[in-house]
Amino acid sequence: MGRVEQDVMYDWNNIPRRVTVSSFYMDETEVRNLDYREYLYWLSYVYSSDYRFLYREALHDTLVWRERLAYNEPMVELYLRHPAYEQYPVVGVSWVQATKYCEWRTDRVNELILLREGIIDKYIAPHDQAKHFNTDAYLIYAENLDLAVDETGKGPDGKVQNLYVDPATLQAGRKGGAVNTGEDRRWVRMEDGIFLPRYRLPTEAEWEFAALAHIGNHYREIIYERRLYPWNGHYIRNDSRGEERGLMMANSMRGRGDNMGVAGALNDKADIAAPVKSYWPNEYGLYCMAGNVNEWVMDVYRDLTFEDMEEFRPFRGNIYTDYEVIIDPRSGDIELTPEAENYFDYSGKILRKPVRDEECYSRENYTTSDNRNYLDGDLESLIPNGNAEEYWVKGDRYEFESDEIKVNDPVAEGLTAENVGDIYPGATLMSGGNEILLPNGIKVDLQNMTYILPTGHEKTADGNILMPDGSMVLPDGKLQLADGSIIYPDQFFKKSTPGMYQEGNWGEYGEWGFGQFDPSNPKINKGDGITGEQMTTLVSDRSRVFKGGSWKDRAYWMVPCTRRFLDEKLARADLGFRCAMDRVGSPIIED
Structure with a gap:
């Protein structure tokens, strides 16, 4: 991974180096407006009464479309909600919101698997936020989702609830012998192989690997031609011989004021973002890995990360956490702490805390929880x-x-x-x-x-x-x-x-200069260098990398090696995301 294009920005933040990533899965498209609206609807339905703020926190920022000298109000009002844009990539989503979407998607997919297998009942408690399905909560605190069974050992809708300790017991019950009760059942464990790994954002190395798709450019372990874009060649137009020759390969800004060509001959056929399956996929079958919208990755941004990164699965941003629980040393019973209990009551999730340094100070591989x-x-x-x-x-x-x-x-x-x-x-x-x-x-x-x-x-x-x-x-x-x-x-x-930047406060000691917002002098609020307050660096522990180029970027940013950063709580009108998932077991598909 690393630079394959001239560093015209003189960032010097991505020197070429060889690394290895494990096999993984990735969405073939960016997350669509339709997908994100489904997420918002679920939140509004489950947290409809007391904890509405959880829904509001997930609402993406539609105001990112506004520009001081442009008329973009139709996008503010319509881009997320109107059916005409449901196949378009969701934008205005911060890194934090994208990460929470991945967590929600993990829970819904694993819940669907348990429903499909008849292990849990559907619609357990539609308006009880503490009893909706959460993967971590189920594995640790599953009795919260456990429903009573009748004399046949089945739940209210006739489905078997959870797994039985001994399948023979179920047969005995059908023949008139012993029947299943709550004591005969157990919850699904990770060892059962039913649950899928977590959805997450891809790491920067994974994203770059997936975008370049060198699968067709190697011979006997030798990559004989490094790609500039996710396709072969040095052009952003199709240079094949045939009817498609000359068509645009991706959605980008071709030049000053040129979003889509001229009337009657639109080159990329998109003034803003295009539907997620526009243009040709790369050789991994992934659409719009260059252009259309930029995409968040997991990594914390540091311009010198390439000097010290690991050779295998490189990533900067690790914060090691553990569940906020109390484990009885004798019985092994798990109990939530008072703080975790309160968090569980309104979110249905198990609170996690950073690992204490005294728990890892003697370790060889890490000595603190936060390694950003x-x-x-x-x-x-x-x-x-x-x-x-x-x-x-x-x-x-x-x-x-x-x-x-x-x-x-x-x-x-x-x-x-x-x-x-x-x-x-x-x-x-x-x-x-x-x-x-x-x-x-x-x-x-x-x-x-x-x-x-x-x-x-x-x-x-x-x-x-x-x-x-x-x-x-x-x-x-x-x-x-x-x-x-x-x-x-x-x-x-x-x-x-x-x-460092502090949420909700410009801060005398923050990145933005003065302690109080002064509406009469906007320049002072960001530090003008005249009054003695200077804006400090924007690179912090919350600076996250995004890549890929967009509909409003020049072709330079479509090169997968280029990298930029943004605070994890901010958003842009040309920035979306897609999900990834680890592949477990063998890195290849066994015959």
Whole structure:
């Protein structure tokens, strides 16, 4: 993978290198408006009452069509909803929304498989969000979907509910002997081979491999001609000998102001995106891998990733998580934590949490849950192992270094000697106004954003730091006083990170310059360099790669090796996605 075209943008972000990807499946087309509307309808039906916000979060941004000096209101109003566009690729979908669509699709397909096999009942609880089918919830918490059976061992509609421990028991029941009860049944497990792997976005390496489709350009393990586009040749027109010669191979912007040619002779026959099965598929049978709309991939963007990426299944963006559950060490019973229980009650899903660093610090292959920044060249990636123990809780990171605990949040404001005791009982504001002395002896350095611990503290086996007076510093940065009361870090520090974008807040320390939006001076809001506020880099842990070129891009961006990035919560009018799935077992189809 890597550059096959001249780097006219001088990005130097995709040097050619040889990698291997496992066999996988990919949608032959981009996800259509029709598909996404089905997803929206399901959400509106299941979450129709108390948790409507889950539906609203999935609504794509139709306003991406608007341009300051163009009239695109018909697209805003009609592109998603009108039947004329149902076969067109969905756009205006963020990376986060696309990922959640993949999760939903996984659940619906696995639910359909269980329905087809007669294992669960259809329409279990159509308006009960906690009881709709979710693959993870079924595997961990399946009793939530378990329905009572009658004396014949069958469910309300006559179908067998779940799997039986011993098929012979079922036969005995039919002959008048023992019948199946709830005790005789078990839930489907992954070992049964019924469930399909998860749908997901393809990795950048997978997407590029699928787009180039070199299957017809190799001989005895030698690729004798690297492709520039998903087809042979160096042209965006069909150069074959025949009636199709000269036809456009993909939907792109041919030149300035030229979206589709001239009246009476439209070249690509599309002013915006075209239906998903327009033009010729590549040799893998995939449509529109160049042009039409750009496509999201899973990877976090770093321009130097190619220097350190793995040779096998390369991907940047791993955050290792585990289920938020409590497992009884004796019986093995699984119980949801209170937070996970609350999440399950309104979403029907099992909450996942980042793996704690103390659970993986001794591993050879990884030592922290969040590896998006691994070897990306910044200071954070250069911290030697052992000098800092990182704890990730709900996206906030705290570093415990020797006798100091550093909290990566900016300084809180508004504290005075008069009100500090009201906010933190028993606390004293030290001289200079930059330190708070807590009753347990901990000093909170507001300027350097650290907790300075008193002498005599010790670290317990469960990761807590015990103070001489019996109070503790918990691994997530909370302070538990001797009386059991909790002081949270956000009581001292604002929850934002310098130089990083924060949702819903332009942020004094955010990417967009000033802390408050000023409608009278839009330039200041993004940092104009005059008032001292500079816009920082847009490359962050939420910058995701998209590829492929679109109806509004020049042909250069249709080359599969080119790469761009966008914040995972933003969207564009020329950006869609398609799903991929891992192939399990042999990488080839056995005869």
